[in-house]
Amino acid sequence: MNSQTQTAMQQVRQWLEQAKHVAVLTGAGVSAESGVPTFRDTQKGYWAEFDVQDMASVSGYRSNPARVWQWYSERRELMLHVQPNPGHTALASYAQQHPGKLTLVTQNVDGLHERAGSPHVIALHGELMGNCWLNDACPMCDAQAALSAGGQPPQCSACGNMLRPAVVWFGENLPAQALQDAEAAAQQCDLMLAIGTTGAVYPAAGLVFQAHQRGAKIVIINPDDTELDGIADVCLKGTSAQILPELFL
Numbered sequence: 001m002n003s004q005t006q007t008a009m010q011q012v013r014q015w016l017e018q019a020k021h022v023a024v025l026t027g028a029g030v031s032a033e034s035g036v037p038t039f040r041d042t043q044k045g046y047w048a049e050f051d052v053q054d055m056a057s058v059s060g061y062r063s064n065p066a067r068v069w070q071w072y073s074e075r076r077e078l079m080l081h082v083q084p085n086p087g088h089t090a091l092a093s094y095a096q097q098h099p100g101k102l103t104l105v106t107q108n109v110d111g112l113h114e115r116a117g118s119p120h121v122i123a124l125h126g127e128l129m130g131n132c133w134l135n136d137a138c139p140m141c142d143a144q145a146a147l148s149a150g151g152q153p154p155q156c157s158a159c160g161n162m163l164r165p166a167v168v169w170f171g172e173n174l175p176a177q178a179l180q181d182a183e184a185a186a187q188q189c190d191l192m193l194a195i196g197t198t199g200a201v202y203p204a205a206g207l208v209f210q211a212h213q214r215g216a217k218i219v220i221i222n223p224d225d226t227e228l229d230g231i232a233d234v235c236l237k238g239t240s241a242q243i244l245p246e247l248f249l
Ligand code: OAD
Pocket: 026, 027, 028, 029, 030, 032, 033, 038, 039, 040, 041, 045, 056, 107, 108, 125, 167, 168, 169, 170, 195, 196, 197, 198, 199, 200, 201, 221, 222, 223, 224, 225, 226, 238, 239, 240, 241
């Protein structure tokens, strides 16, 4: 870490100490060092390999359910073999040591913040390991009894309704309570950290703008440039597993 970054870190530590309330928005980059691919990495990101509309929209699911189900099954399988990294752990330890001070909002669906021990994680985009029904459930729809055949998603034997991953797809609303809680944190915080996100997806990225408009300090932690850098007070250039353990010393 160069001396410029060290000085910036010192400044952010001071803001952390002074802040009454800290909001954190995380994205896929936080899990990169656990071995979970990001979405927009130009080489290895999911959206370099797959079309977002095919894999993350209701219309994509309806047009090829087996293919989409298979992709989510592979992502779920990966989750069984990865662990929280020092970035997740540093956030969790800080929150545990300062009860009520830090609100963690994540776009990630991987559950690694929860596994690291972060309390009350606000998951804006749902959870990879959960399922819900594609259409409104009929009285016979029972997720435990749903049957899968030939690589197709599990279906209700009565009405044919399919299970789908409980993640938010493009064109869908975020879970209302999660968004409300996240917006409240963005409005109330004195300091907001945006970590491992390009800031390209809304409403999540809008939280950082809300916090900025309310006068909060904005700190970006990312090895690369992001769409949020223009409103940042400090950009800490580095990975979350490097920066966060040092920041929350
Ligand atoms: P992206 O894939 O868009 O961005 C990942 C960010 O992490 C980039 O800015 C990278 O520079 C940064 N990054 C990579 N490695 C890092 C590391 N070790 N430490 C810190 N930062 C690192 O992911 P998101 O911004 O999270 O939506 O994408 C937002 C949403 O778009 C996702 O939640 C997903 C996706 O489509 C849904 O699934 C609904």
